[in-house]
Amino acid sequence: MTHLKQFQGIPMSKSMRGLCREEDYAFLGISERTREEKTEGAAALEDDWRDKKEERVRRQLEREQQEKSRLREIEASKKEKEEQWRTHVAELTSSQEKTLQDRLTRLHRFREFQRKVLEEESGKEGAASGQTDN
Template sequence: MAHAKKFSQIPMSKCMRDLCKEEDYTFLNSLEKPDESPEESTCVESECQEKQEERIRRQQEREQLDREKQREIEEQQKEKDKQWKSHVAELAVQRKAIRAKLDRLREFRDFQKKVVLQDLGLDPGSANESVKHLLMRL
């Protein structure tokens, strides 16, 4: 089996190496048995063909599983995107509500300042430290 040593230096996948070994053994066996009848050679060929069909079937099953996994991953990604978009929309609504509340608080603060200044009889435009201090305490 000098060819095995020679071919072992060639880099290839394990699956491909197994496939090559099967073909090599089939070929070498057919060379060693020249006295085979045509029926035996067709039997060997049919076995090889069956093995090839089995490999093709397994490969198609793997490809089908890979497609299904890929589809599931895509569906999960779409679901995550949908959840993220709804979360962002919810945050935007919350942000608007907080800004509206802030605006109402500022309006109330201005109104409160105006009332205090009127009660004290001061000019609304004056910046008195005691008024600021009083509003801070409120």
């Protein structure tokens, strides 16, 4: 009689139910087992799908983190190169200023030397002309 309770949901007439015995319902049990297996298979597929989705999300997050770290490294490299360039430019400017200052100093000395020479020559000429006047 348990088969009556088990298979009550199957649409059939009362007379047909009386004629059928439990063995007649065996094929329904098989289909029920396959339905359970399909449900279990679907659950396994769903679990696999979730696992794959989680794996894809995890890999995507890893790629994003790698991209962020790569961008940070690039930015740090750019800052370092810019700082090196600024230092290089400052050194060049400093050396050029020193070179110009040295040139200016040499030019002043040369001009002083020229004035002394001109004064001496004009002094000799003035003395020579003064001697001829006397």
